[in-house]
Amino acid sequence: MIDKEVQKTILRISLALMVVPSLVYVGLDIGLVSASSSSQDSNYPGTISESELEGATLIASQSGSLSVASKGGTIIARMSAHDAYFDVDRVKPLGSATVLYAAVDIIPRDECGWRSKCVRNVVETYNLTTGETKLLYEQTIPDETAPQWHDADYIGDGKIVVADMSRDRVFIANTTTGIITWQWQAGQAFDPSSGGDNPQDWTHLNDVEVLPGDRIMVSMRNQDQVIFINKSEGVDDSWTLGEDRDPSATNRTLYAQHNPDYITPENGGPAVLVADSEQDRIVEFQRTESGWTQTWEYGVNLGWPRDADRLPNGHTLITDSHNKRVIEINERNEIVWQANAPLPYDAERIGTGQESSGGESAVRLGLSSATESSADDSLLGRIKALGRQIFPDNIVNAISFVNSKYPISFTGMAAAAVSIPLLCLWMLLEFRWSDYTIVPPIKQK
Numbered sequence: 188m189i190d191k192e193v194q195k196t197i198l199r200i201s202l203a204l205m206v207v208p209s210l211v212y213v214g215l216d217i218g219l220v221s222a223s224s225s226s227q228d229s230n231y232p233g234t235i236s237e238s239e240l241e242g243a244t245l246i247a248s249q250s251g252s253l254s255v256a257s258k259g260g261t262i263i264a265r266m267s268a269h270d271a272y273f274d275v276d277r278v279k280p281l282g283s284a285t286v287l288y289a290a291v292d293i294i295p296r297d298e299c300g301w302r303s304k305c306v307r308n309v310v311e312t313y314n315l316t317t318g319e320t321k322l323l324y325e326q327t328i329p330d331e332t333a334p335q336w337h338d339a340d341y342i343g344d345g346k347i348v349v350a351d352m353s354r355d356r357v358f359i360a361n362t363t364t365g366i367i368t369w370q371w372q373a374g375q376a377f378d379p380s381s382g383g384d385n386p387q388d389w390t391h392l393n394d395v396e397v398l399p400g401d402r403i404m405v406s407m408r409n410q411d412q413v414i415f416i417n418k419s420e421g422v423d424d425s426w427t428l429g430e431d432r433d434p435s436a437t438n439r440t441l442y443a444q445h446n447p448d449y450i451t452p453e454n455g456g457p458a459v460l461v462a463d464s465e466q467d468r469i470v471e472f473q474r475t476e477s478g479w480t481q482t483w484e485y486g487v488n489l490g491w492p493r494d495a496d497r498l499p500n501g502h503t504l505i506t507d508s509h510n511k512r513v514i515e516i517n518e519r520n521e522i523v524w525q526a527n528a529p530l531p532y533d534a535e536r537i538g539t540g541q542e543s544s545g546g547e548s549a550v551r552l553g554l555s556s557a558t559e560s561s562a563d564d565s566l567l568g569r570i571k572a573l574g575r576q577i578f579p580d581n582i583v584n585a586i587s588f589v590n591s592k593y594p595i596s597f598t599g600m601a602a603a604a605v606s607i608p609l610l611c612l613w614m615l616l617e618f619r620w621s622d623y624t625i626v627p628p629i630k631q632k
Contacts, residue, residue, distance in 0.1 A: 195620060202613045209606030231265035234318045239263060240284055244504070245535040246513055246528045247272035247288055255315065256513070256526035268320070269309070274338040274394070274446070274533045276541045281341065284316040286535075287323070289349075291335040294327065304331035310339040310347055310362075323362040328353055337393040337532070338446075340541075350395040350405065352388070357395050357405055357416070369418060373407070376422040381431045382409035394446050396542070404459075406447050411439060413447045413459060428459055428472055428479050440479075442466045445493040446506075446533065448543035455551030458482070460543055462492045462506070468558070469495040469505055471549045483549035484556040485520060494533045497546025501554075506534045520557035 189197075235243065235255055243263070244256040253272045255264040269290035278287045292307040299305030310324040324347060326336070334352035342348050345363045358370035373390045382389055394406035402423075403416045415426040429441035442465035450456035457474035468486030472479040490509030497503055501518045513534040515524035539545045 198616070199613075202609060202616075206606050206609050206613060209602045210610070212602045231262060233264060233266040235264045235315055237284070237316055240315065241538045243537050244513065244526060245275045245277070245286060245537065246506075246526060246531050247275040247533045248529050249273065249508075249532045250529040252529065253286075253288060253290075253313070254526075254528055256528075260524055260526045262526065262528070264315070266313070266318075271335065272532065273336065274340075275535055276340060277535060277537050278312065278341045280343065281312055282314060284314050285312050286315060287312050287339065287341050287347075289336045289339045293331060299327065299329060301329035303329070305329050306331060306333045306335060306353070308336040308353070310336075310349065323347060324349070324360055324365070326351075326353070332387060334388045334391065338395055340395065340397065342397050348395050348397055348403070350392050352390070352392050355390045355392055357392070357403060371403075371405075371416055371418075371421070376414075377407070377410065382407070385409050391443075396447070396449055398449055399451070404447060404449050406444055406461075408443050408445065411441045411443065413441070413444065413461065425478075426474075428461075439466065440481075441470075446495070446542075448496060450497065450543055450546065450548045454546065455548030458548040458550070460495050460497055460503075460546075460549075462495050464491050464493055464508075467491060469503065473548060473550050483554050484558055485516065486558045487520065493531075495543075496534070496536065496539070497543040497548075498536060498539050499545040501547065501552050503546075504534055504536055506531045508532065518552060518554055520555070 231254075239255075239257065242258045246254040246256060248254065249271045251270050251272065252265050252267045253275060254262050257263045270293050271291040273289045273291070275286055275288040278285050281287070288311060290309050290311060292309070294305040294307050296302070296304050306328045308326045308328070309322060312321045312323060313319070324339070336349060336352060338350040340348050342359070346359055346361055346368070348357065348359050351358055355373040356370055358367045360367045373392065377390070379389070382391075385391070388409070390410060391408035392405060393408050396404045398404055398415075401418045403418065405414050405416060406412075407414060410429075410431045412427055412429040412431060414428075415423045417423055428447075429439075429444070432439055441461065441463050445462045445464050447459050447461035450458040450460060458471055459474075459479075460469070460471045463470045466486075467489045468484055469489070469492055470481060470485075471483040473482040485503065485505070488510070489505070489507050491507075492505055493508045494506035495503055498515070502515050502523065504513065504515050506513050508531055511527055511529055511531070513526050513528060513531055514522050517523050535542070
């Protein structure tokens, strides 16, 4: 019979053989990925020339960079002044090379004067040719877990409209005076029980677009709805796209959508082109007398897409977040352009108008849908496919989000998933084998 001490030694050696190599691999993986990312960022200039401007593509990444991709799909400029970048638009009224973006900084506790880190939401303009940055509006929240602003648009006369996710509202502000001139609160139209169990992020209000006729289109991600607000009368329920459904529901119209674009009647609408993120597709709906009708869908090998713009040439520019790329597909659903970027959130093709303002509807273009994804026979592809069979889409997408945002590869994450639980087990066993024990505190009756 094997002595107990020998058994412990054998178990220690077995755990060490599994844990130590895995942890070493994770450390090397993080170091290599981080070094590669830092090296790439340092090699890019922060500006481009006037000749490179037209036809270039802006890519805002939640991982903390604003990049410019050339007509050939290579990154030619990148700036990383903030911790995260979200919506980005070229704003011609402010200058031909000027872009406006919503960005976020995480402020250390000693700087923000609070018991935790702070979130600083900013709306800034940036000149792509000179590098000049101008702060238009900001909000600091003393809570590092607070929802972050994802969208802000310039609407003329020095005013911006902001999707204020942290306070579940939309507001218009004068950037000269800092005064809010109009606002709408989600509580005016939605029940607090809507949107699922998200006490710190009730609506995840992630997009806003000012429309003709004193209307505003808003994306309520957690409610799975795109709503239309009349500034004087409130939400027009007859125009609401999508419905608030139980998380276990199937056949959803929308599921955790991002960046809906409105296509005007002049361009074949009214229509809405939207990234239906949790369902891994881009989808378009046409407005008819009976309501909204789905008219187009693209879901070929997409991973949690978060933006789609219809271009004037009939192509569609898609931000494929978890696949770390931005692609352009033609009318036949063929990929004709691609640029790679870490966890991209939004993309804008310079010279085509903001978002989908220069594009036509799928109905007018006669577009056909494409939904069948080709099989990925690689080991990574098989692991992801198996994960989707075992776990809900939102769990798989959450893991993919971490893999896309942080400096670790998918295999590094797999190694960490194996080694960390085993390390915890080892520590627990060592404690049980030791002479120490946990004694509850003595309390006076």
